Amino acid sequence: MAIQQTSGLSLILRLQIDNTASFSDVASAIGEAGGDIIAVDVIHVHKDHVVRDITVNVHNEAHRERVVESLSKRNGIKVVNVSDRTFLVHLGGKIEIQARTPVKNRDDLSRVYTPGVARVCQAIAEDPSKAFQLTIKRNTVAVVSDGTAVLGLGDIGPEAAMPVMEGKAMLFKQFADVDAFPICLNTKDPDEIVRTVIALSPGFGGINLEDISSPRCFEVEERLKEALDIPVFHDDQHGTAVVLLAGLINALKIVDKRMEDLRVVVCGIGAAGVACTRILKSAGVPTVIGVDRQGIIEAGKHYENPVWDWYAQNSNPEKLTGTLDDAIRGADVFIGVSGPGVLTVDHLKSMARDPIVFAMANPTPEIAPEDAEPYVRILATGRSDYPNQINNVLCFPGMFRGALDARARDINEDMKLAAADAIASCVPEDQLNEQYIIPSVFNKQVVKAVSRAVAEAAYRSGVARRVPKFDVSAE
Numbered sequence: 177m178a179i180q181q182t183s184g185l186s187l188i189l190r191l192q193i194d195n196t197a198s199f200s201d202v203a204s205a206i207g208e209a210g211g212d213i214i215a216v217d218v219i220h221v222h223k224d225h226v227v228r229d230i231t232v233n234v235h236n237e238a239h240r241e242r243v244v245e246s247l248s249k250r251n252g253i254k255v256v257n258v259s260d261r262t263f264l265v266h267l268g269g270k271i272e273i274q275a276r277t278p279v280k281n282r283d284d285l286s287r288v289y290t291p292g293v294a295r296v297c298q299a300i301a302e303d304p305s306k307a308f309q310l311t312i313k314r315n316t317v318a319v320v321s322d323g324t325a326v327l328g329l330g331d332i333g334p335e336a337a338m339p340v341m342e343g344k345a346m347l348f349k350q351f352a353d354v355d356a357f358p359i360c361l362n363t364k365d366p367d368e369i370v371r372t373v374i375a376l377s378p379g380f381g382g383i384n385l386e387d388i389s390s391p392r393c394f395e396v397e398e399r400l401k402e403a404l405d406i407p408v409f410h411d412d413q414h415g416t417a418v419v420l421l422a423g424l425i426n427a428l429k430i431v432d433k434r435m436e437d438l439r440v441v442v443c444g445i446g447a448a449g450v451a452c453t454r455i456l457k458s459a460g461v462p463t464v465i466g467v468d469r470q471g472i473i474e475a476g477k478h479y480e481n482p483v484w485d486w487y488a489q490n491s492n493p494e495k496l497t498g499t500l501d502d503a504i505r506g507a508d509v510f511i512g513v514s515g516p517g518v519l520t521v522d523h524l525k526s527m528a529r530d531p532i533v534f535a536m537a538n539p540t541p542e543i544a545p546e547d548a549e550p551y552v553r554i555l556a557t558g559r560s561d562y563p564n565q566i567n568n569v570l571c572f573p574g575m576f577r578g579a580l581d582a583r584a585r586d587i588n589e590d591m592k593l594a595a596a597d598a599i600a601s602c603v604p605e606d607q608l609n610e611q612y613i614i615p616s617v618f619n620k621q622v623v624k625a626v627s628r629a630v631a632e633a634a635y636r637s638g639v640a641r642r643v644p645k646f647d648v649s650a651e
């Protein structure tokens with residue numbers, strides 16, 4: 177299995193090129209430093225120089241410096257500015273609100289706003305369920321974070337969490353036409369988070385909790401699910417678990433193993449790790465062994481963290497003790513939702529035949545894919561620049577589309593398992609291979625398949641308030 181990485185950093189270099197130098201000097205300076213020229217634009221032409229923007233792909237920040245240095249050393253070439261295209265795409269934020277109806281005259285104004293709007297308000301006051309017909313509620317999701325477990329970056333605060341939450345909102349809209357709002361809270365107190373989300377819930381058809389650290393995330397989700405009659409879904413737990421299960425369903429077809437025979441190690445028993453373990457157990461995996469910083473979660477032992485306490489009673493049937501070295505020996509599958517560099521080549525060598533490794537820590541996986549590649553049969557990461565991206569983006573847009581279409585009160589286990597099967601089914605059996613166990617996030621079938629499966633499961637399990645109409649002609 178050869179791993180192809182598809183992108184690193186993409187830069188726009190603004191260069192002043194004197195008439196004494198030529199474009200081929202620029203190209204060779206970039207080429208000698210190993211940069212890839214992607215696009216060239218002319219910005220100004222003066223009598224003694226030309227200013228050009230050159231878009232260049234580099235592997236990482238050190239590589240960027242080497243490209244800039246190589247250009248700066250050339251006579252007649254001046255590097256005026258270096259822009260990182262990732263930062264450019266964030267300038268001013270990534271989303272905006274748009275009106276669905278133009279307000280062109282007084283007549284429009286009197287209908288969309290006062291006095292006309294008052295009658296609509298009264299209709300909802302008389303029957304609050306009309307909010308689903310007469311407001312944005314039927315299509316809106318609040319993406320709520322306190323900034324305490326952002327990607328793998330940890331507690332970086334609510335302001336720093338905003339780019340991720342804006343990104344989730346963009347993906348909700350692009351993939352599933354769901355209007356999602358990023359809401360980053362300036363509190364880490366579970367009571368205050370619960371109170372705040374309940375208070376802001378009337379305008380929303382669903383709540384997507386994001387990047388709230390464990391164990392607080394479990395309590396916050398549980399209390400909100402109890403209090404609200406709209407779906408509450410902690411994406412890092414359940415979105416990750418659903419996509420993991422979809423990937424595993426397909427990976428097992430390649431290695432010809434069954435869920436009922438698997439020995440799985442989950443590393444990182446936080447939000448994602450606990451949910452992955454729960455869904456693996458629901459899917460019939462008999463042996464799941466959890467490992468965190470202090471080692472294996474020991475069967476039967478009592479832990480202060482209530483979720484680890486649950487974990488100790490519901491995992492590790494072989495009653496293993498020790499470290500990851502002990503847990504991974506003979507394991508069929510490694511699920512990493514911990515941090516960078518946890519997994520070594522020696523660990524991989526000690527696994528059972530045809531190792532399946534899902535190293536999902538973001539942004540840096542548990543092992544560098546290039547290091548793991550020779551020793552595993554199937555490798556997946558959370559990143560979009562390697563094959564087999566196990567990322568919750570494959571789940572949350574379709575999950576909420578289906579839940580909103582069914583006007584579901586809750587997102588339950590049946591809906592999650594249905595979503596996992598639907599994602600797995602988007603890879604045709606005749607195309608399945610080691611580097612293609614999970615559909616692309618750009619595969620338009622995914623949201624259709626997931627939303628339909630989720631809405632049907634909502635209906636079957638009694639949490640739907642509406643039977644959605646499916647567009648069969650689009651299939």
Ligand SMILES: NC(=O)C1=CN([C@@H]2O[C@H](COP(=O)(O)OP(=O)(O)OC[C@H]3O[C@@H](n4cnc5c(N)ncnc54)[C@H](O)[C@@H]3O)[C@@H](O)[C@H]2O)C=CC1
Pocket residue numbers: 325326327328329387388389390411412413416443444445446447448449467468469470512513514515518536537538539557558559566567568569
């Ligand atoms: N690919 C995907 O779709 C997703 C990936 N993730 C990634 O998974 C990781 C964990 O996310 P959450 O569960 O939300 O965080 P969390 O903070 O709830 O849990 C992380 C757990 O990993 C443990 N951990 C950290 N470093 C460790 C190490 N060196 N060895 C053993 N255990 C270690 C921590 O003690 C903690 O219990 C992050 O890197 C995150 O970016 C999370 C959600 C989705």
Ligand SMILES: CC(=O)C(=O)O
Pocket residue numbers: 325326327328387411412538558567568569
């Ligand atoms: C993908 C995601 O939600 C995370 O890494 O936290």
Ligand SMILES: [Mg+2]
Pocket residue numbers: 327386387411412
């Ligand atoms: Mg997350």
